[in-house]
Amino acid sequence: MTLRLSPRIEPDVRSALAETVLLQQLVDACGSPLSVVLPDRMADNVAAFRAVLAGHRLAGEVFFAHKANRSSALVRHLAAGDAGIDVASLGELQHALSAGIAARRIMATGPKNREFLWLAARAGVTVNADSIDELSELASLVTAHRLPRVRVMARLSGFASTGARVTSRRSRFGVPARAIGAVADLIGKEAGALDLTGVAFHLDTIGLAEKVVAIEGCLAALDECHRRGLRPRSLDIGGGFGVDYLADAAEWERWTSELTEAVLGRRPPLTWDGHAYGLRNDGGTVRGALGLYPAHRPVAGAAYLDALLRAEVRAHRRTVGTLLLDAMYDLHVEPGRALLDQCGMVLARVLEVRDDGDGTVVRLDCNARDVSLEEHGVLMDPVVVHRSSPADPRPVGAYLVGNLCLEADLITRRRVHLPARPRPGDLLAFVNTAGYFMDFSATTAIRQPVARKVALYRDGGAWRWCLDEQYWPVHPGTEAA
Amino acid sequence: MRVDAVTDAIGNTPLLRIDPSVHGLRHIDLYAKLELLNPFGSVKDRAAWAMARPLLARAAGRGDIVVELSSGNTAKALAVIAGMHGLGFRSVTNRMKVPEIKDLLLLLGADIEELPGQAECLDPTDAEDPLTRMHRSLAAAGTGYLHTDQYFNPLNVDAHRHGTGPEIVADLDGRAPDYFVACVGTAGSSTGVAAALRRHNPGLQVVGLVAHKADFIPGIRTIDEVHEVGLFDPGVYDAIETITADDAVDGLLTLVRRCGTLAGPTGGGAYQGAVRHLRTVDAGLTGRRTAVFIVCDRVESYLSYLRERRPELFRQPARPTSTRTVTDAEAARAPSVDVGTAQRWVSQGRGPVVDLRSPFAYQALHIDGSINIVDELFAELLHGGLPFGRRQPVLLVCPVGEKSARYAALLTRMGHPDVHSLEGGIIAWRDAGGELVRD
Numbered sequence: 001m002t003l004r005l006s007p008r009i010e011p012d013v014r015s016a017l018a019e020t021v022l023l024q025q026l027v028d029a030c031g032s033p034l035s036v037v038l039p040d041r042m043a044d045n046v047a048a049f050r051a052v053l054a055g056h057r058l059a060g061e062v063f064f065a066h067k068a069n070r071s072s073a074l075v076r077h078l079a080a081g082d083a084g085i086d087v088a089s090l091g092e093l094q095h096a097l098s099a100g101i102a103a104r105r106i107m108a109t110g111p112k113n114r115e116f117l118w119l120a121a122r123a124g125v126t127v128n129a130d131s132i133d134e135l136s137e138l139a140s141l142v143t144a145h146r147l148p149r150v151r152v153m154a155r156l157s158g159f160a161s162t163g164a165r166v167t168s169r170r171s172r173f174g175v176p177a178r179a180i181g182a183v184a185d186l187i188g189k190e191a192g193a194l195d196l197t198g199v200a201f202h203l204d205t206i207g208l209a210e211k212v213v214a215i216e217g218c219l220a221a222l223d224e225c226h227r228r229g230l231r232p233r234s235l236d237i238g239g240g241f242g243v244d245y246l247a248d249a250a251e252w253e254r255w256t257s258e259l260t261e262a263v264l265g266r267r268p269p270l271t272w273d274g275h276a277y278g279l280r281n282d283g284g285t286v287r288g289a290l291g292l293y294p295a296h297r298p299v300a301g302a303a304y305l306d307a308l309l310r311a312e313v314r315a316h317r318r319t320v321g322t323l324l325l326d327a328m329y330d331l332h333v334e335p336g337r338a339l340l341d342q343c344g345m346v347l348a349r350v351l352e353v354r355d356d357g358d359g360t361v362v363r364l365d366c367n368a369r370d371v372s373l374e375e376h377g378v379l380m381d382p383v384v385v386h387r388s389s390p391a392d393p394r395p396v397g398a399y400l401v402g403n404l405c406l407e408a409d410l411i412t413r414r415r416v417h418l419p420a421r422p423r424p425g426d427l428l429a430f431v432n433t434a435g436y437f438m439d440f441s442a443t444t445a446i447r448q449p450v451a452r453k454v455a456l457y458r459d460g461g462a463w464r465w466c467l468d469e470q471y472w473p474v475h476p477g478t479e480a481a
Numbered sequence: 482m483r484v485d486a487v488t489d490a491i492g493n494t495p496l497l498r499i500d501p502s503v504h505g506l507r508h509i510d511l512y513a514k515l516e517l518l519n520p521f522g523s524v525k526d527r528a529a530w531a532m533a534r535p536l537l538a539r540a541a542g543r544g545d546i547v548v549e550l551s552s553g554n555t556a557k558a559l560a561v562i563a564g565m566h567g568l569g570f571r572s573v574t575n576r577m578k579v580p581e582i583k584d585l586l587l588l589l590g591a592d593i594e595e596l597p598g599q600a601e602c603l604d605p606t607d608a609e610d611p612l613t614r615m616h617r618s619l620a621a622a623g624t625g626y627l628h629t630d631q632y633f634n635p636l637n638v639d640a641h642r643h644g645t646g647p648e649i650v651a652d653l654d655g656r657a658p659d660y661f662v663a664c665v666g667t668a669g670s671s672t673g674v675a676a677a678l679r680r681h682n683p684g685l686q687v688v689g690l691v692a693h694k695a696d697f698i699p700g701i702r703t704i705d706e707v708h709e710v711g712l713f714d715p716g717v718y719d720a721i722e723t724i725t726a727d728d729a730v731d732g733l734l735t736l737v738r739r740c741g742t743l744a745g746p747t748g749g750g751a752y753q754g755a756v757r758h759l760r761t762v763d764a765g766l767t768g769r770r771t772a773v774f775i776v777c778d779r780v781e782s783y784l785s786y787l788r789e790r791r792p793e794l795f796r797q798p799a800r801p802t803s804t805r806t807v808t809d810a811e812a813a814r815a816p817s818v819d820v821g822t823a824q825r826w827v828s829q830g831r832g833p834v835v836d837l838r839s840p841f842a843y844q845a846l847h848i849d850g851s852i853n854i855v856d857e858l859f860a861e862l863l864h865g866g867l868p869f870g871r872r873q874p875v876l877l878v879c880p881v882g883e884k885s886a887r888y889a890a891l892l893t894r895m896g897h898p899d900v901h902s903l904e905g906g907i908i909a910w911r912d913a914g915g916e917l918v919r920d
């Protein structure tokens with residue numbers, strides 16, 4: 001018996017998966033692997049974030065972190081709505097502008113070169129600066145090229161906590177929070193070039209406590225700016241709201257318990273070659289840390305934002321949400337992964353199915369970079385899209401191997417559960433992979449193709465598709481609605 | 482009992498027979514080992530003292546700090562012991578989840594270090610467990626430290642093998658019980674007690690209780706987490722059973738309300754787990770049997786934990802003069818003024834402007850001449866009646882005009898004829914270009 005990890009599949013995705021003939025034709029036409037994005041769902045995810053902000057009476061923008069997916073369809077769909085976008089490279093900025101997103105709704109984050117800074121300043125987007133050096137480089141660019149005054153935010157890091165010391169992993173980004181004075185001095189000196197609209201952070205953690213500490217630190221920094229006569233009005237808390245990938249908590253609990261048993265040698269392995277995902281057996285005791293994304297996360301996405309806003313800042317005896325509202329600050333968020341929940345899947349053709357030792361090996365015409373679930377530590381079962389009837393209606397436990405000549409090219413090291421044995425020619429659908437797993441890591445190593453992308457959308461009752469780069473939010477479906 | 486050091490008062494806790502009418506077992510005498518009566522409040526006093534004692538003299542000579550991976554009772558006991566010996570104590574923890582314990586540790590002079598949460602973007606090269614992180618952070622700090630290492634230190638087990646276990650046997654007139662039930666945290670108490678009892682009764686049945694995976698019960702581990710514990714040996718237990726947070730609270734309520742035992746959640750869980758396990762055994766028994774479970778610590782530190790899970794236990798009757806009693810319709814009818822009128826109100830000095838926002842926000846920017854009474858305090862004042870005279874016009878200000886409308890409605894209902902709320906709040910004031918000052 002293979003233990004299942006059933007993905008959470010919401011009705012739209014389920015309905016798309018039911019279009020087996022269409023999906024087969026798409027892969028026949030565009031090749032394997034194929035990325036499929038569902039732009040419509042993204043608007044619902046944005047609305048959920050907006051609803052949380054509204055519930056706390058907070059003003060602010062939802063900036064989609066573009067890095068999570070390169071799709072044009074998604075970005076153009078976003079342009080048609082009311083969300084903003086967080087761009088992290090010159091290419092992403094150009095892409096956002098060409099999709100029609102207004103400069104006021106664009107936030108430039110991450111490490112930047114001169115060209116990126118110039119275009120950001122020229123176009124009038126907000127520059128979310130990583131360091132004091134970046135701010136001064138931007139100021140000199142603006143002055144030298146006689147550009148209009150640029151809206152900037154200062155990204156901070158290294159926040160100090162009160163009471164218990166809440167530690168965070170070291171970050172390579174951001175101005176140390178204690179150096180806010182130096183930021184304010186520079187802004188004061190460069191008032192003709194830079195307009196400080198607020199401060200920002202992004203912490204790569206699922207921990208709420210760390211974010212509460214960071215928000216507290218940002219409030220203090222904003223206050224310091226006010227004390228020095230500046231009038232910043234917003235706080236940008238970055239991304240990292242998470243996604244709940246699995247349908248069933250009990251499956252996840254069972255699987256992780258059995259993994260521990262397997263690591264201790266008390267049951268046969270659940271994984272390729274006994275891979276232990278970071279755990280090890282040290283004389284009967286489990287050591288190490290489980291290197292997996294907590295795939296079952298009941299509080300994720302907009303609900304995580306809500307929990308954060310409800311968390312109490314002890315020093316002020318008020319919740320984060322009330323403190324921000326009291327101080328009249330706008331709250332910006334930059335969700336990537338969370339806005340792409342249920343927005344896409346990767347399809348891959350089955351090339352070979354053979355039995356080998358403790359499992360069936362299914363070789364796919366794609367590689368581990370095309371569906372980088374394993375690299376991101378997210379475990380969930382794929383869905384089989386049969387071309388005809390299954391080879392055998394009984395379930396199989398399968399290892400999924402890829403098309404690179406590398407031993408390590410396993411699409412999953414975990415033995416996945418397939419409800420029926422696939423045949424060559426069938427497709428595996430990796431659902432809910434639009435956030436980071438689709439194209440962040442894809443390569444053309446050994447001249448294997450990178451997946452094409454198509455957008456799937458509803459027109460009246462029917463599903464329609466087009467190449468990702470052909471999608472504009474003026475297809476018949478949008479007019480009907 | 483006269484003692485020279487409070488540590489001499491550790492141990493020798495009573496063994497309380499639970500009234501059969503409470504647990505309903507017909508053939509089994511059920512006893513609670515009242516570890517909550519240790520001087521620092523828990524079963525961990527024994528382990529902390531056993532582990533720290535042999536190292537204290539040397540540590541004191543070198544000025545080392547005592548460190549432990551604990552967010553609960555071990556930390557509490559070690560903080561006290563370290564303090565008594567002039568040493569610092571640092572508690573390193575994944576997450577300090579019980580606020581009262583956090584505050585108590587700070588009060589006792591402990592340093593608390595919370596380790597970072599899991600990364601949102603997985604870094605597969607990061608395979609460090611909390612222990613490794615702790616050692617690294619300590620090494621970086623450069624000071625000497627005494628790590629009591631409760632999850633691996635055999636002295637943790639010995640404290641119970643030589644203390645808790647033999648005390649139970651002595652109190653049962655030299656006989657070991659037939660059943661022993663305990664929650665498993667570090668496994669120190671269950672392993673040590675089981676070893677001592679088995680010497681007297683090789684047929685002893687030991688039930689280890691762990692928390693349900695989706696639940697959090699402070700002080701004990703889930704079935705996966707026990708495998709990370711060096712002292713944990715599955716061979717010690719005849720059965721490992723799961724308890725939920727609900728079980729723990731149910732048992733806690735029985736102990737505190739009916740048995741005069743002010744037990745914390747794991748004591749409650751042990752009671753509930755013991756009764757559940759024994760009930761099935763009881764049905765098939767003819768002769769008498771004896772069972773013992775451990776009440777690890779006290780209820781007082783878990784009030785917020787209980788409030789979160791069983792708010793109804795704390796429900797207070799609604800006070801009549803509270804904004805909670807204001808309906809949406811009443812709030813919508815509350816007297817209000819728009820920004821323009823409010824500006825004239827201020828320039829003509831019609832009456833006090835009360836800003837209900839937090840002091841932090843008020844200090845940053847406020848309407849000139851307004852006074853700050855944060856909403857929580859204002860609510861308290863209203864419980865006592867009107868805080869200003871009826872002939873005194875008042876303008877209430879909050880962020881968006883919602884809270885102020887509720888308070889205006891409430892004050893109107895309390896008989897104030899001239900109280901108003903600023904429509905749209907101070908945000909509307911700001912957005913209309915109204916002046917805001919900072920003193």
Ligand SMILES: Cc1ncc(COP(=O)(O)O)c(C=O)c1O
Binds near residue numbers: 202240241337
């Ligand atoms: C600055 C910034 N904002 C937002 C994000 C998006 O994070 P997530 O996709 O976890 O929401 C990232 C991710 O790396 C980031 O670096």
Ligand SMILES: Cc1ncc(COP(=O)(O)O)c(C=O)c1O
Binds near residue numbers: 699
């Ligand atoms: C409240 C509470 N109950 C139970 C236990 C479990 O005791 P032991 O660590 O000896 O297994 C602990 C110990 O950490 C505890 O703090």
